[in-house]
Amino acid sequence: MADTHALAALVQALKGLPGVGIKSAQRMAFHLLQHDRQAATTLAQALSHAVAAVRHCSQCHTFTEHDICDTCADPQRDRGQLCVVETPADQSAIERTGTYRGLYFVLMGKLSPLDGIGPNDIGLARLRERCSGPDLREVILATNFTAEGEATAHVIAEMLKARGLKVTRLARGVPAGSELEYVDLGTIAHALVDRR
Numbered sequence: 001m002a003d004t005h006a007l008a009a010l011v012q013a014l015k016g017l018p019g020v021g022i023k024s025a026q027r028m029a030f031h032l033l034q035h036d037r038q039a040a041t042t043l044a045q046a047l048s049h050a051v052a053a054v055r056h057c058s059q060c061h062t063f064t065e066h067d068i069c070d071t072c073a074d075p076q077r078d079r080g081q082l083c084v085v086e087t088p089a090d091q092s093a094i095e096r097t098g099t100y101r102g103l104y105f106v107l108m109g110k111l112s113p114l115d116g117i118g119p120n121d122i123g124l125a126r127l128r129e130r131c132s133g134p135d136l137r138e139v140i141l142a143t144n145f146t147a148e149g150e151a152t153a154h155v156i157a158e159m160l161k162a163r164g165l166k167v168t169r170l171a172r173g174v175p176a177g178s179e180l181e182y183v184d185l186g187t188i189a190h191a192l193v194d195r196r
Ligand code: ZN
Pocket: 057, 058, 059, 060, 061, 062, 068, 069, 070, 071, 072, 073
């Protein structure tokens, strides 16, 4: 059965992706191998290149191919505002509104005690350090409006308020339970303007 081992390994690897069950993984593997071998090779190369080239920005922790990402390096950005988001996808959602000119801190996750994800896993010590600069006027908490996102925002707010920083939260226009990357741009833009 050595000839099916490679296929089984591929299905297993695809099944590890978020939202992909065994049936979807099999469908993708069959499609790539049966109908689209060129796409399969392109995918493999792109994945391999991205893993080698992409790392975390030393300031905001988002994905970049450099030591410091383009946003952090941009002299036009307002260094007095720092927006805390869970993922690069959430950061992109806020960027697309075109209304925010400050900087970001990307947690790359959220507090989730049941999954064993604590403050160290989302870089809270680094965030605290990041918030110690003299230029910072306001920290905007833009974690998702899920139970875990709210809990994460609460912990960060307590941590930063203790240091006398102005901390605001996106307004409630964003529906409860929702993740920013799936919310329409107008709603995010309003939530930013109406933050408190
Ligand atoms: Zn950065």
